[in-house]
Amino acid sequence: MDPVTEPAGEHILLVEDDPILAKGLARNLELEGFRVTVCHTGEEGLERLRSPSAPYALVVLDVMLPGIDGLEVCRRLRAAGNAVPVLFLTARGGEADRIMGLRLGGDDYLPKPFSFEELVLRIRALLRRAAPGNSGTEPLSRVEFGGNRLDLDTLEAETPSGAIRLTEREAVLLRYLVENAGRAIPRGELLERVWGYAHDTETRTLDTFIHRLRRYFEADPQKPRHFHTVRGVGYRFTPEAEEP
Secondary structure, eight states, X not given: OOOOOSOTTOEEEEEOSOHHHHHHHHHHHHHTTOEEEEESSHHHHHHXXXXXXXXXXXXXXXXXXXXXXXXXXXXXXXXXXOOOOEEEEESOOOHHHHHXXXXXXXXXXXXXXXXXXXXXXXXXXXXXXXSTTOSSSOOOOEEEETTEEEETTTTEEEETTEEEEOOHHHHXXXXXXXXXXXXXXXXXXXIIIIIOOOTTOOOSHHHHHHHHHHHHHOSSTTSOSSEEEETTTEEEEOSSOOOO
16 A cells, blocks of 8 residues: 555544444544544434534445435435535446436445445545645636536526536546646546546546536536547547537
């Protein structure tokens, strides 16, 4: 395992109902230099996240929890305006479940069973992306295209179908696409710049997020005119609509 690159003491909330798994993950994450608080139900997780005395840098959230499940925990967090990064742990690897978790505001997911090393790498990547001032330049704030008007600082968007609120990760991805408008951006570059992953990471997270942007901002998501797939490369954004 590589040395820890994040500042020691980043506080993680682990919400996992399996006490043996939770104990093992917490112990190993602490060995990696993180502070870890463990709880076993969605209700307890929400209660801890409401406490201003213990701010968390990231939440590792199991989907299959008793009572309030992980999806509902994430939905309530985002509805309350809490933008803490959320990494889902899920035994359900189907595309519909992944899309639902990301649609509700999750930043990434890791299907069970997983390697501890991959969990740590994904946590570090999300923490890097969430750190203030990591871009080094003044970020783009306001965007208009195809009848859509977006404020990437407030995460608010007006579309022909009505108002929506973006998640932090959606805004980061959209900002990068817009700042590179007209260029075919390789998948590996997007994964590295938006999620902090290595270029060769195998994940469907990027595709899921692109599908969500199309659903939000395209008149016909099945025939996108702004968010284009470039086969064998990645994706390209064009503010001026192009015929599919």
